[in-house]
Amino acid sequence: MTTRDQAVREAVAQGVVGPRNHLAGLLDAAHIRRTAAALHTAFPGPGTLHTFAVKAAPLIPVLHLLAGAGIGCEVASPGELALARRAGVPPDRIVLDSPAKTTDELREALAHGIAVNADNRQELARLDRLTGEAPTTSPIGIRVNPQIGTGSIAALSTATETSKFGVALRDEGAREWLVGAFTERPWLTRLHAHVGSQGCPPPLMAEGVRAVYELAEEINRTVGRQQVRTLDIGGGLPVNFASDEVTPTFEEYARLLAATVPGLFDGRYGVVTEFGRSLLAKSGMVLARVEYTKSAGGRLIAVTHAGAQVATRTVFAPESWPLRVLAYDAQGRPKRGEPVPQTVAGPCCFAGDLIAVDRPLPPLEPGDHVALLDTGAYYFSNHFAYNSLPRPGVYGYASTEGHTRFVTVRAPQSLDELVAESGADHATELSALR
Ligand SMILES: *Cc1c(COP(=O)(O)O)cnc(C)c1O
Numbered sequence: 001m002t003t004r005d006q007a008v009r010e011a012v013a014q015g016v017v018g019p020r021n022h023l024a025g026l027l028d029a030a031h032i033r034r035t036a037a038a039l040h041t042a043f044p045g046p047g048t049l050h051t052f053a054v055k056a057a058p059l060i061p062v063l064h065l066l067a068g069a070g071i072g073c074e075v076a077s078p079g080e081l082a083l084a085r086r087a088g089v090p091p092d093r094i095v096l097d098s099p100a101k102t103t104d105e106l107r108e109a110l111a112h113g114i115a116v117n118a119d120n121r122q123e124l125a126r127l128d129r130l131t132g133e134a135p136t137t138s139p140i141g142i143r144v145n146p147q148i149g150t151g152s153i154a155a156l157s158t159a160t161e162t163s164k165f166g167v168a169l170r171d172e173g174a175r176e177w178l179v180g181a182f183t184e185r186p187w188l189t190r191l192h193a194h195v196g197s198q199g200c201p202p203p204l205m206a207e208g209v210r211a212v213y214e215l216a217e218e219i220n221r222t223v224g225r226q227q228v229r230t231l232d233i234g235g236g237l238p239v240n241f242a243s244d245e246v247t248p249t250f251e252e253y254a255r256l257l258a259a260t261v262p263g264l265f266d267g268r269y270g271v272v273t274e275f276g277r278s279l280l281a282k283s284g285m286v287l288a289r290v291e292y293t294k295s296a297g298g299r300l301i302a303v304t305h306a307g308a309q310v311a312t313r314t315v316f317a318p319e320s321w322p323l324r325v326l327a328y329d330a331q332g333r334p335k336r337g338e339p340v341p342q343t344v345a346g347p348c349c350f351a352g353d354l355i356a357v358d359r360p361l362p363p364l365e366p367g368d369h370v371a372l373l374d375t376g377a378y379y380f381s382n383h384f385a386y387n388s389l390p391r392p393g394v395y396g397y398a399s400t401e402g403h404t405r406f407v408t409v410r411a412p413q414s415l416d417e418l419v420a421e422s423g424a425d426h427a428t429e430l431s432a433l434r
Pocket of ligand 1: 053055056074097194196197198234235236237274275276277278
C-alpha cells in the first residue's frame with residue numbers, strides 16, 4: 001500500500017474525515033522534509049538562504065517544520081510576518097517582499113533586521129527616510145522585473161512587460177536609474193527578481209535570473225566594489241500536477257541556472273530563494289466525502305464536500321489548475337471498478353462549482369471519498385467564504401509500518417467562529433442606523 005493510500009485509509013478509520021467532518025486537508029510531514037532536503041542538496045552553497053513563500057501555506061506548524069529543516073520565510077504582509085515570527089523563524093531568515101508595504105511595516109522590518117526588497121522608486125524614497133532615522137541591520141535590495149515574457153497562466157506571470165511587480169528593467173532609463181540608485185546608496189546590497197509562477201518554463205525563469213545577475217555585475221563594476229552581495233532569485237518553479245513524478249526537480253533547475261548564469265554560484269554572491277508551490281504542493285491532499293451521486297442529461301455527477309471553498313483556483317480557472325482526483329470507498333480503500341466519466345462537484349450553490357468534469361473514475365457512491373492530489377500549496381490559503389462554508393481542518397501525518405499518526409495543523413473553523421466572523425457582535429447595529 002502506498003503511503004498516500006494508507007493515510008487515506010487511516011484518516012477514515014480514525015475519523016479525521018467522516019460523517020461529521022466531511023472535508024480535510026492532509027499533509028505528509030516526511031514528504032515535506034524530503035522536499036526541503038532536496039532543495040538543500042540542489043543548492044549546496046554556504047551563502048545560500050532558502051525561504052518558503054508563506055502565502056503558499058500560511059500554517060504555523062508548516063513554517064515551524066520548514067524552519068527546523070533550515071528554511072526561512074518569505075513574507076508579504078503583516079499577517080504573514082506574524083506567522084513567521086510565531087513559528088520561531090529568526091529575523092535573519094525572513095525576507096519581506098510585497099508591492100504595497102506601508103511605512104509602518106517597513107519600519108518594523110528594519111527594526112528587526114528583516115531583509116527588505118523595495119518594489120519601486122517611491123518605496124526606496126521611504127527607505128531613504130527610514131534608514132536615516134534609525135540604523136538597521138536589515139539587508140536591503142530592490143526588486144526588478146526583468147520583463148522576459150509571459151508563462152502560460154497570465155494571472156501568475158510576474159515578469160511581463162507591464163507586470164505590477166518591481167522596477168521594470170527594460171523600460172527607458174530604468175537601468176541607468178538602478179545603477180545610480182545603488183551608487184548613491186551604499187546600503188543597497190541586494191537585487192531581487194521573482195519570475196514565475198506556475199506555467200512559466202524554467203528556461204524563461206533562468207533568463208530572468210541572468211538579467212538580474214548582469215545588472216549586479218554592472219552595478220559592482222560601476223561602483224568599483226562588490227556592493228551587490230546577494231541575489232534573491234525568488235521562487236516560481238512549476239509543479240507537475242499530472243502525475244506523481246516531480247518535474248522539474250530543484251536539482252534540474254539548479255543545473256539550468258548554473259549553465260545559464262555561471263557566475264551565480266562562483267562564491268561571489270549569496271543566493272536567496274523563495275520557493276512556495278514546489279516545496280509543498282506534492283506533500284498535500286484534500287480528502288472529501290461523497291454526499292450524493294446523480295445523473296443529469298446523461299452526465300454522472302458526484303456531489304462531494306470539496307468545491308470552490310477549498311479548490312478556488314481549480315473551480316474558477318479549471319484549464320490552468322486541473323487536479324488529479326482519486327476515488328476511495330467508504331472505508332478509505334482505493335475504489336476498484338471500471339472507470340466511467342464522472343463529474344466531481346462541490347457543495348457550493350453555483351453551477352460552476354466543479355472540481356473535474358467527465359473524469360474517468362471508478363463509479364462513486366454516497367459515503368465514498370475523493371482525494372484531490374498535489375494540493376499542499378495554495379489550497380489551504382485560498383479558501384473562499386462562499387455559502388458560509390467553514391475552512392476545513394488541516395492535519396499532518398506520519399506513517400510507519402501499518403500505522404499512521406495524525407496531528408492538527410489547523411483546526412477546522414467551527415460554526416461559532418464562522419458566526420462570530422460574520423458580524424455576530426454587531427447583529428443589531430445596522431438596523432439601528434437611521
Ligand atoms: C508567490 C511568490 C513566491 C513563491 O512563488 P511559487 O510559485 O509558489 O514558488 C516567491 N516570491 C515572491 C515575491 C512571490 O510573490
